[in-house]
Amino acid sequence: MPRETFLNLPAAKQEAVINAALEEFAKYPYERASLTRIVNNAGIAKGSMYQYFENKRALYLYIVGIVYDLKREYLWDVFENEQDFFGTLIKYYQRSYLFAIEHPLHHQVAINFWESKDETLHNELTENKELRANDFIRLLEIARAKGQVKQDICPEAAFFVYHSVGKELIDKFSDLPAEKTDEHLQFIQNVLRILAEGLQA
């Protein structure tokens, strides 16, 4: 998505642009984010930005791509060699939490992208949500075959539940102080335990 000009740039300058954009898109969702602020914070002229990217949208998609690449790299091995359905889910959300405290800007950009209702934006980067949905359904089927999961469960409802709780967990990560990491990892476990075992006595 960036123009060749941008790729030819010295690394330091590229990073200045990327960092300024990350900060802006972390602070504001796409529509409210300001290109003017980005170029000011990056220390470049407005016109330069349009040498690097076709428009605001191209810059945004590039940044979101960077974010998801990093997150994929961070999570790719969670679904490898998994034995236990519920253990894998705990690992997934705990790892996501660690990503959020290690890369708060990237995390917040992902949240904002995710909450944006602009469908044309999502259509250009749908792989992620779909991937996660398919991963979950696949895991669920395997776990059901192994007898780890109730046989008479409605898969759509199960996905919906995990999707909802997972979304909110990841959302919550933004507000959490990084010091109490252990508490939060425990909280994730408590939440997922309720999903596994239910509330009913």
Next chain:
Amino acid sequence: MPRETFLNLPAAKQEAVINAALEEFAKYPYERASLTRIVNNAGIAKGSMYQYFENKRALYLYIVGIVYDLKREYLWDVFENEQDFFGTLIKYYQRSYLFAIEHPLHHQVAINFWESKDETLHNELTENKELRANDFIRLLEIARAKGQVKQDICPEAAFFVYHSVGKELIDKFSDLPAEKTDEHLQFIQNVLRILAEGLQA
């Protein structure tokens, strides 16, 4: 929040303003909603609006107030005389669903308000979330005392789970075709059953 001038207006004109505002705030979140569009759709002059409301924010808070009053009226009796914890929750979300299909504009305004991250807005209208949290905790305590709910459950985690799933359920209502009402009421029940009984075999 409206000025006296607005309250003195003939009912038809008041409604025209309210409806135009409802449509705009249903279609766009606060920041992207346009007062210019509202006054055009309401068929009044820009200046008139500023005779009725101090500013855009005052209009918005008034509209959100109307929405929540209506929703409260719609739901007030759900928590009256409840016997069964899980039955009450099913009733609550099913009723919320009916609200959404009966008042789609109000519903969407509530969603948009709810998703807005502007804390100063929320601080002016927090009663709702807090009320629901307290209601839930209270219900949970009673249910636990009655032995309907596991004794060793973490209440914060339980609230978190129901809060997340409820939020997403209500969100989902916006996209649902109204014809398949029975199916959707059933889906709500399936989802809540998972929360009650868990997924684990």
Next chain:
DNA sequence: TGTATATGTGACCGTGTAGTCATATAATAA
């Protein structure tokens, strides 16, 4: 050196925004 090419720049454009205000009109009271 001179020439061609790549990159940098900020004033400027068109557009949309929230909000204002002098003025016009309607309704009410004396």
Next chain:
DNA sequence: TTATTATATGACTACACGGTCACATATACA
């Protein structure tokens, strides 16, 4: 009728936005 008060109006202001473009400045090559 006249004087007074409440309401209606839309051109206007100030501002912020994304995007453009003629021009300036490097860098590379001959």
